[in-house]
Amino acid sequence: MAPFRFELLHQDKKSRARLGRIHTPHGDIQTPAFVAVGTQGSVKSLTPDELKDLGVDVFMVNTYHMYLRPGMDVMKKVGGLHAFMGWNKPIMTDSGGFQVFSLARKKYLASDTGNQSIKIDHPLVKITEDGVEFRSHWDGSKHLFTPKFSMELQWLMGADIHIAFDDCTPYPVTFPQAKKSMERTHRWAKESLKAHRHLRGVKVFTSEVSGNHYQALYGSIQGSIFEKLRKQSAKVISGMDFDGIAIGGVSVGEGKKEMVQVLDWVTPLLPKDTPRHVLGVGEIDDIFELVSRGIDTFDCVQPTRLARMGRLLVGNKQIYKSDKSTNRKFEIDITKKEYSKDTKPIDAACMCYTCKHFSRAYVHHLFRVRELLVYRLATIHNIHFINTLMEDIRSSIADGTFLELTRQYLYHKPRG
């Protein structure tokens, strides 16, 4: 199979935006690309065929979640994620590092039996220098994740792109805390790399799992909102032998200005021939910020999660002034009463399945009565919307009109 390779196709002259292609053993990823999120082995509500039709080249699965359920015995038996999910295109796996952050402050544990909640007194996560002790959100059992262990799990799942186990620094933090977290991430990066190489060398798992394809590893940059730390982290991670670079610890509560600032510090220090991923960012306006700073891929739950909450993406100029439902520029809240008799499609310019066949009134109705179909229709729309935007962005980079597209999108005044 083809090895992992990043091909830089075109560098925008007016910005740092770049057009590229990531070659993986399971096919190419056209960049800049939105990476859908399929935490538990599915992009919620959609089939692999639907994802392909929507132009999804790659999506991200979470190691922590897959480790707890279905567990690695199943993974070994079925031969890895590609076979398990029926998806023969590229896959990314997240290391579980984010759960250090996201589970840390949660108080309640969903019980096995359904909708009851069990209150637990102990935190779900405990960080040590060696790794992270998780308590399963399913049954409270303890599990220790180390960089090495995360690498082994990811190797078993056989994704095309792995992420090094990192410590996603919370926000706000003090400088010393952020420094400590960053240093831990660097140490773990080294251990991740070492473990990953070892696994590649011995091919213990690849022989019985998903073939002998090359599995790439991205290192993760931390450093919170501190210039010194971010730059240091960028240099350290870039200096290691990773296949790609991920920027983590952003959009954790710091505000968009700070996030953009971080990217401005970091991206100029990154090697040009290496793909760059931003972990967990992807609101419409963010996308332009990322792309213009030379980010190649980014994953975000926002489009899929919002879809299930009734927030549908829409071109700025199509938002009614009367839609007071949200301050967000590119969303409408289809559950609002004002859409109950609206016979127009969600977005007049959208060519997705949902918009071609159904009115806002129908989608509104399905949300009100909680029909399962609506989660699919909404997710289809949002992913289509964002992937169409990514296509537009890629072609604008190709013909040198990226900045015009940005302006058109971000600064077009809403129709009154």
Place this chain on the structure above:
RNA sequence: GCUGAGGUGCCGGAGUGGACAAUCGGACUUGUCUGUAAAACAAGCGCUCGAAAGGGCUACCUAGGUUCGAAUCCUAGCCUCAGCA
């Protein structure tokens, strides 16, 4: 017609002499969501004054009554449901 049960906020349904503007659901309204414990979560939900703490008013079918005090007890009326005719 007889017998029995009952009428509580938009709906369902607790409460059965003071701690009741009334438990709890649902609906509804608003808000939140960026490497997904998320088809989730949070707040509000009689009217009104207040930034808030808190206050005022009107309320548990209707009309009387008992009581310091009634959604809760008594009387009458109206209505609903179940069984029997």
